[in-house]
Amino acid sequence: MSSVFVYCEIEDGQVAEVSQELLTKGRALANELNCKLEAIAVGYQLGSVAGQVIPYGVDTLYLADDARLYPYQTLPHTSVVVNLFKEQKPQIALMGASSIGRDLGPRVSSALHSGLTADCTSLIIGEHYDKKQDKKYDNLLYQIRPAFGGNIIATIINPDCRPQMATVREGVMKKEILDPKYKGKVVDLDVAKYVSDTDFVVEIIERHMEKSKVNIKGAPIIVSGGYGVGSKENFKLLYDLAEVLGGEVGASRAAVDAGYADHERQIGQTGVTVRPKLYIACGISGQIQHTAGMEEAAQIIAINTDPEAPINAIADYVITGDVADVIPKMIKYYKKNTK
Amino acid sequence: MKAYNIIVLAKQVPDTRNVGKDAMKADGTVNRAVLPAIFNPEDLNALEQALRIKDQYPESTIKILTMGPGRAADIIREGLYRGADGGVLLTDRAFAGSDTLATSYAIGQALKTMGKIDIIVAGRQAIDGDTAQVGPQVAEKLGLLQVTYVEEIVDLKGKNITVKRRLENGVETVKAPLPLVITVNGSAPDCRSRNAKRLMKYKRARTVTELQKENEDYTVLYNERPDLMIQEMTVNDIESDASQLGLTGSPTKVKSIENVVLQAKDSKVISGEDAEIEEMMLELIKSHTIG
Numbered sequence: 319m320s321s322v323f324v325y326c327e328i329e330d331g332q333v334a335e336v337s338q339e340l341l342t343k344g345r346a347l348a349n350e351l352n353c354k355l356e357a358i359a360v361g362y363q364l365g366s367v368a369g370q371v372i373p374y375g376v377d378t379l380y381l382a383d384d385a386r387l388y389p390y391q392t393l394p395h396t397s398v399v400v401n402l403f404k405e406q407k408p409q410i411a412l413m414g415a416s417s418i419g420r421d422l423g424p425r426v427s428s429a430l431h432s433g434l435t436a437d438c439t440s441l442i443i444g445e446h447y448d449k450k451q452d453k454k455y456d457n458l459l460y461q462i463r464p465a466f467g468g469n470i471i472a473t474i475i476n477p478d479c480r481p482q483m484a485t486v487r488e489g490v491m492k493k494e495i496l497d498p499k500y501k502g503k504v505v506d507l508d509v510a511k512y513v514s515d516t517d518f519v520v521e522i523i524e525r526h527m528e529k530s531k532v533n534i535k536g537a538p539i540i541v542s543g544g545y546g547v548g549s550k551e552n553f554k555l556l557y558d559l560a561e562v563l564g565g566e567v568g569a570s571r572a573a574v575d576a577g578y579a580d581h582e583r584q585i586g587q588t589g590v591t592v593r594p595k596l597y598i599a600c601g602i603s604g605q606i607q608h609t610a611g612m613e614e615a616a617q618i619i620a621i622n623t624d625p626e627a628p629i630n631a632i633a634d635y636v637i638t639g640d641v642a643d644v645i646p647k648m649i650k651y652y653k654k655n656t657k
Numbered sequence: 658m659k660a661y662n663i664i665v666l667a668k669q670v671p672d673t674r675n676v677g678k679d680a681m682k683a684d685g686t687v688n689r690a691v692l693p694a695i696f697n698p699e700d701l702n703a704l705e706q707a708l709r710i711k712d713q714y715p716e717s718t719i720k721i722l723t724m725g726p727g728r729a730a731d732i733i734r735e736g737l738y739r740g741a742d743g744g745v746l747l748t749d750r751a752f753a754g755s756d757t758l759a760t761s762y763a764i765g766q767a768l769k770t771m772g773k774i775d776i777i778v779a780g781r782q783a784i785d786g787d788t789a790q791v792g793p794q795v796a797e798k799l800g801l802l803q804v805t806y807v808e809e810i811v812d813l814k815g816k817n818i819t820v821k822r823r824l825e826n827g828v829e830t831v832k833a834p835l836p837l838v839i840t841v842n843g844s845a846p847d848c849r850s851r852n853a854k855r856l857m858k859y860k861r862a863r864t865v866t867e868l869q870k871e872n873e874d875y876t877v878l879y880n881e882r883p884d885l886m887i888q889e890m891t892v893n894d895i896e897s898d899a900s901q902l903g904l905t906g907s908p909t910k911v912k913s914i915e916n917v918v919l920q921a922k923d924s925k926v927i928s929g930e931d932a933e934i935e936e937m938m939l940e941l942i943k944s945h946t947i948g
Contacts, residue, residue, distance in 0.1 A: 329826075389829075392793075392803055417824040421805045424790035428758060428797035433908030436788040446912060460912065466673055466785055471915045479908035519802060520833045523819065527827035539947060563947050581844070588787060596946045617946055619937075620924075630924060635937055639929025651935040656948050 319353040321378075323408035323481065325399060326371060327418050328361040328388065329527065333370045336414035336488035341374035343441060343491045344412055350443050351457055354378060356408065360398050362388035368504045375496035377503070384509040386518055389525060390418050393517035396425045401512045403430060408481045410459050412441075415485035423485050433476035434483040435461035437587060439490055439610050446475055459484065464587050464606050471606070489535055489591035489611075532566060532582050539565030540594045542585055542612070545572035546601025546622060547641055553578045555645040556600055562649050568592065570608045573601075586611035600641045604629025621645070658775075658815055660716035661835075663707045664768065666779035666795065667700035667721050667736065669729040673784050696732045699780025701848035703841040706810055707778050708740045708849060713813070718742045720771070724752060724764055730864045733887050737859040738851040744887050745771070746864055751892040754904030757790035763902060764791070765798030766895040776818070777838040781806060792840035802837040808845045864889045 324344045327334035341357065348355040354377040359367045364383045371379055382398045399422065403411065411426075413419035415437045427434035440462040446455040459482040461474040476482040534540060541560040547553050553573075560567045569579035571586055585592055586608040597615035602608060604620070604627055612618070613632055620633035621644050630636045637644055671692040704721070711717045721736040721744035723729050733744030747767045755763065768774060777796075782789035789805070796803035804820055811830060812819040819832045823842050861878065864887045868875060879885055892902065900906060927933040942948040 392805075396797075417806050417822075420789045421793060421803070424757070424788075424793035425797045425803065427790075427908075428761060428794040431758065431908065433756065433758065434790060435909060436786075436790060461909075465787070466671075469673065469916070473912040473914075474909050475912045476908050477910060520804070520831050522829060522831050524830040525827070526829075527824075575843075596941065617941070625926075630926075633924045636924045636926045637929060637934070637937075638926070644929050644934065647929070647931060647934045648938060651931075651938040652942070652947065655935070655939055655942055 319351065320407050320409045320480070321354040321356045322348040322351065322410045323403070323406070323412070324355070324357045324376075325411065325413045325419065325422065326357050326359040326367065327390070327414055327416060328359055328364065328367065331361075331363060331366055333359070333367060334414060334416070334488075335493070336416055336419075336486070338370075338374065338493040339488065339491040340412045340414065340486060341371065341376060342493045342496075343486070344410075345375035345496055347410060347441065347443060347459070348375075351409070353409070356380065356406065358382070358399060358402060360387050360390075360395050362386075368502075372502040372504075373495045373498045373500050374493075375500055375502075378505060379502055380505045380507055382507045382509050382512060384513075387509065387513075389522060390422075391518070391520050391522070392421055392425060393519065394513045395422055396429065397513045397517050398507070398509070399426050400429045402507070403481060411481040411483045413483070413485050415487040419485045423483060427483050430479075430481070432479040432481050432483055433474070434485070435463060435474045435476075436485050438463045438484045438486050439587065441484060441486070446477060448477065458482070464610055469606065487587070487591060532580075534566050534568050534583060534585065534590055534592055537566035537592070538594050539563045539596045539598075540568045540585070540592055540612075540615075541565055541598045541600065542568035542570065542602060543573050543578060543600045543641075544570040544602030544608070545576055545578075546603065546624075547573060547578060548601065550578050552642055555642060559598070559645050559649055562652060563596075565594070565596075568612075570602050570605075599629050599633070600645070602629050603627045604632070658714075660714050660718070661710055661775040661813070662773055663710060663717060663719045664771065664774055664777045665700065665704050665707050665719060665721045665736065665741065666764065666777060666792070667704065667723045667732055668697045668780075668783045669694050669723065669725050669732045670697045670783050670785040671695075694728065694731065696735050697780055697783045697785075699782060699784075699841060699843050700732075701780070702843055702845040703778040703780045704736060704739060704741065705846055705848040706807070706839070706841050707776075709810065710776070710813060711740065720744055722747065722764065722767060722771070724748070724760060724767075727864065727866050730867060730887050734859060734862050735851075737862055738856045739849060740852065740855065743884065745890055746887060747890045747895075749892040751899075751902050754907065755902070756907035756909045757786075757788055758794055758908060759902055759904075759906035761791050761794035761798050762906060763892075763895070763897065764795050766897050767890055768795070768799060770890070770895060775835045777801070777836075779838065779840050781840045781842050789840070792838055796838035799838075802833055803840070804831060804833055804837060805840045807839045807841050810839075859885065861885055862887050
């Protein structure tokens with residue numbers, strides 16, 4: 319039975335969060351399909367990767383370790399993955415929907431003529447019956463994602479082409495170590511057999527990587543603003559409330575597009591996914607693209623002038639009013655009742 | 658090199674960003690028919706990057722290539738108004754139902770008919786699908802290098818281009834040889850607006866199909882002004898393997914589509930009155946949600 323494969327992104331010898339999350343998901347899928355979970359890491363000085371990866375339940379870890387393979391570059395990484403997939407013929411391949419996975423994934427899928435679904439929010443195994451061909455498919459990967467600006471949820475399948483490829487954003491899946499003593503084997507690839515010298519045509523002149531300064535994912539309380547906040551000035555009120563409550567400020571895509579907040583604060587399908595204990599949605603209408611990234615918050619407060627806003631349907635408290643009026647009152651009564 | 662042949666890949670998309678109330682049907686689903694069709698926003702960022710190359714190397718040519726139904730000629734006209742030199746509309750029923758891979762195959766085959774190309778510029782992704790796949794897949798189909806997430810062209814000289822890439826955790830500056838495909842982020846500069854003179858010059862730019870539908874006879878005009886012809890390309894104008902086109906050529910299939918109607922849960926509806934807000938804050942403090 320062919321395996322489930324996860325491409326592990328490496329930054330400074332560390333396996334990326336999103337890859338760890340995918341390993342957990344990959345293990346669950348492999349269990350259901352009764353097959354192996356395999357992983358590939360491409361980079362340089364990958365000595366510690368096995369220890370990081372195998373506890374997630376990885377049966378085989380392939381390492382392509384070469385000074386020329388770090389940092390990530392499109393062509394050599396594509397060559398390694400494409401050639402390895404041609405040999406191993408995985409049935410499913412998962413990658414992070416990151417700037418690496420979204421650069422590599424389409425390239426690999428095109429080279430292998432296999433289907434790729436971007437930014438999946440859910441991956442499950444299911445069956446499919448094709449009426450035209452009167453053919454039944456078992457154990458297909460349902461790749462579920464919002465589309466059309468988040469107004470529809472589509473279930474995508476790849477009935478005939480392998481691997482079935484999907485990318486998933488960081489934070490969408492939960493990571494969980496399976497067994498710290500899990501026994502998996504490590505295969506060191508002979509890199510020269512997988513890449514050619516002509517793959518190394520890009521010169522990286524400068525590179526500044528830094529972890530996002532804003533820690534929205536870990537914040538217990540998030541005060542988030544949408545287009546309805548109305549201005550960058552009004553957005554300052556959100557920072558005031560977040561500071562008082564000990565939280566962070568998030569934003570919808572519309573607010574980011576309007577320049578009210580930086581991209582690193584964007585929550586939703588094309589931003590980060592969060593699970594805070596309290597989510598205060600200010601002037602956010604609640605398109606699924608946004609709610610996909612926050613609906614698992616333990617409690618939701620929606621502040622909106624529109625009593626019919628879709629976000630209200632998932633809110634615990636619906637406040638019909640103007641953000642500029644309501645937030646100062648929330649600050650006032652919080653301070654009054656805690657000090 | 659003094660001049661570059663540039664192709665901008667662009668897509669006409671429904672404006673999914675502004676799904677207003679009038680766009681919602683009574684059952685809470687989206688009425689797509691009322692959404693305006695627009696030039697995909699990041700493709701405009703891509704066009705601007707192409708125009709900047711032409712600013713620096715004025716003998717360069719910029720052509721827009723778009724795949725879509727007949728009305729997608731609108732975005733080619735839009736490109737002409739903003740500074741593009743021409744455009745090609747790739748349109749055929751044979752392309753219907755294409756996923757990103759079948760789309761990339763058709764676009765790749767069309768590009769092969771368009772002569773020597775130095776730089777292909779595309780938006781990072783289109784707002785109707787948000788996949789970011791067509792740019793890299795076109796590059797792979799043509800055996801070209803790709804550089805994605807580009808925010809700025811830092812330098813273009815001879816056969817090398819240096820660009821700044823905006824990644825989620827930082828920035829990277831890379832130097833790469835031509836020819837190549839670059840995809841441009843929304844964080845790149847906005848596209849310049851229409852130029853009034855160009856608007857006058859190109860407002861009668863039409864595809865053959867559009868001309869056939871119009872009553873006035875522009876034959877004389879188009880004989881004198883061949884630049885007004887928007888080239889239409891059908892499946893007959895490209896070399897293609899039918900098994901790689903449209904629905905048949907698409908590895909991914911849509912199994913089901915669910916319209917999003919948010920499920921209601923019990924929520925407390927409160928007004929903005931002081932007493933009610935204080936009560937809410939007290940409840941949240943009591944439940945240790947805050948405080």
